[in-house]
Amino acid sequence: MSHALVIGGTRFIGRHTVEEFLAHDYDVTIFNRGTHDNPFADDDRVEHIQGDRTDDTDLQTASLAARPDVVVDCVAYKPAEVERATEVFSDVDAYVYISSGDAYGREEIPKREGETPMRPCTPEQAEDDTGETYGNRKAEGDRKVFAAAENGVNAMSVRPCIVYGPHDYTERMDYWLDRVDSHDRILVPGDGQNVWHRAYVEDVASALRVVAEEGEAGEVYNVGDRRLVTLDEMLRLMADAMDTEVELVHAGERELAAGGLAPEDFILYRDYPHVLDTNKLAGLGWESTPLDEAMAQTVAEHRESDRDGSEHDPGRDAEERVLDVLDTLA
The missing domain is CATH 3.90.25.10 (UDP-galactose 4-epimerase, domain 1)
Structure with a gap:
């Protein structure tokens, strides 16, 4: 794998993800609407494709222009966006979806992948834009990843808890x-x-790369401070x-x-x-700062x-x- 396409890529997790892949000798392309300042505007190692990821034509254009080996999806907030992305990027070596620890639907300590139940998601919640349905939509996005993997797509999910670190616009x-x-x-x-539980943003970025390189299709990996x-x-x-x-x-x-x-x-x-529980991710060789x-x-x-x-x-x-x-x- 040598070329990473980061959907998003200029604000917080996406910004650190670009830097992580660059540090590991990947060519990187970012795909976004261009509504925020691009910290890589003067970096000739980073290509920029402007477009709306919710527009099928723009997404297909980005795929054809970048021809990535790895896709990291930082800004998929609705299940349909994940489903479409796994279709467009079905032939890549790895598609990694950023989910959330909020996708878990039961309070228990710790929350484990494949054991702790996920939140349900109704059709109405899947189309909602409010914070109240964020975890539901992320959980349904995970299910879209699982379905894509069953159809032969090398798709995986990473579930961060609360993310902190430099350039955190959530404040x-x-x-x-x-x-x-x-x-x-x-x-x-x-x-x-x-x-x-919190996760340092650079560790989230490294988790995305490690999962892209070492993860298994259809699997989800928690990430947080060890x-x-x-x-x-x-x-x-x-x-x-x-x-x-x-x-x-x-x-x-x-x-x-x-x-x-x-x-x-x-x-x-x-x-x-x-x-x-972050043992599954650590088993791939990932470490936290x-x-x-x-x-x-x-x-x-x-x-x-x-x-x-x-x-x-x-x-x-x-x-x-x-x-x-x-x-x-x-």
Whole structure:
């Protein structure tokens, strides 16, 4: 395999995926609508085909123009898009679909490929565009991959959990990074021991390449940090990477209510642990980045960016009210 076509390829996971394949001596073509800045515009190693992946003619044109050995599909959000892509790219050496840990339909620890049930998906959900059906649509996309594999297509899925790292436009991690960088006292919902499995973006990119090279048709592979950390541990990793110290102040539901807040108002908080088993992927030779190294890279790029996670901010004034109540009770 020598030529990779990345559908998407300019923002977050796609951007790192392009860099991963380039680092392993692939020729790379990106295929997207061109609505976002292209970080590879001046890189003569990366070709760009502009088009809409939901347009059958554009997708077919991209296939004929690029003639890829590997296709990584970063922006398939509806099952029909996966089905069409596996038809158009049926002859490639590997088609890898980015699914999601949200495709799992039952809360259990850990969630395992082929064991933990997947979410159902109704015809109405398959055509929906809201966040409420995201996991349903990703699960149905996996089923399209399985069906394609049964028909002889070398199609596989990769299921990341929450992805973090440089160039994360979702700004989920940026909220907490900004808090640690800007304040000495950080309000933490609950006891700080909740666990929401996360995946460093460069590890997701390497997983996509490893699965393309070593994976089996019709299989799905979870990807996430091999060592999980609690919310408290994540914040201390941030503080270490920033060479600072912070006081983590825990607040339960009653204390948070003093500021009109609830635990769910804080991004990356999850009451029930979300943990993916990554042994299957590790069995292909994949490894994850040490957490301190991953956080150091995340912090460095965050500080260079203008992202502060403000869209996820429950309000510092409200947090201060809760901190005042806790000080009074101390």
